[in-house]
Amino acid sequence: MNTMKKTLLSLLATIATATAGETRTVSLSWDHDGVDALGFKVYVRSATNATYVPVMTVPSTNRSVTLTFTNPPAFQQFVMTTTNQWFESDMSPAVTLAKPGLPSALRVVTVVTVQTP
Numbered sequence: 001m002n003t004m005k006k007t008l009l010s011l012l013a014t015i016a017t018a019t020a021g022e023t024r025t026v027s028l029s030w031d032h033d034g035v036d037a038l039g040f041k042v043y044v045r046s047a048t049n050a051t052y053v054p055v056m057t058v059p060s061t062n063r064s065v066t067l068t069f070t071n072p073p074a075f076q077q078f079v080m081t082t083t084n085q086w087f088e089s090d091m092s093p094a095v096t097l098a099k100p101g102l103p104s105a106l107r108v109v110t111v112v113t114v115q116t117p
Contacts (some may be wrong), residue, residue, distance in 0.1 A: 004072060024072040026097065028080070029064040043080070043091070046073040052091070055081075068110045 028042065037060040043052035044067075058065050069076070075098045079091040 022071070024069045024076075024078070024097075025066060026064045026069070026078070027064060028078060028095070030080060030092070032060075032063070032082060034060050038084050039082075039084050041044045041083060041088065042067070042078065045077050046075060047076070048075075052077075052079060 005108060006084070018105040027052050029041070032040070039055050039060050040062065042056045042058070044055050045052045055067060058064060065081045075096070079093070091109055
């Protein structure tokens with residue numbers, strides 16, 4: 001019986017905040033002993049209820065990958081799988097990137113400066 005070690009995915013903080021016309025670079029790294037692995041597949045989705053879409057396949061010798069997205073959505077979630085000659089593993093735990101929203105207790109304060117001669 002063949003078993004594959006679960007792939008552990010982590011996010012390296014090389015993320016640029018993206019706005020229209022900008023790019024986001026995401027570096028992912030993972031741990032895996034490489035035994036029986038032919039490669040790794042990286043998947044992404046742009047909403048919690050969306051289907052994951054494969055974005056890259058890397059050889060079993062790799063333990064990191066850098067992805068660049070132009071005009072990325074505010075939310076992105078990444079997972080990986082390990083592949084061998086028989087099957088594809090279950091997805092790794094997800095790594096989520098999201099632009100922070102405004103604080104819920106936001107208070108506007110007006111400051112008036114009066115200058116006298």
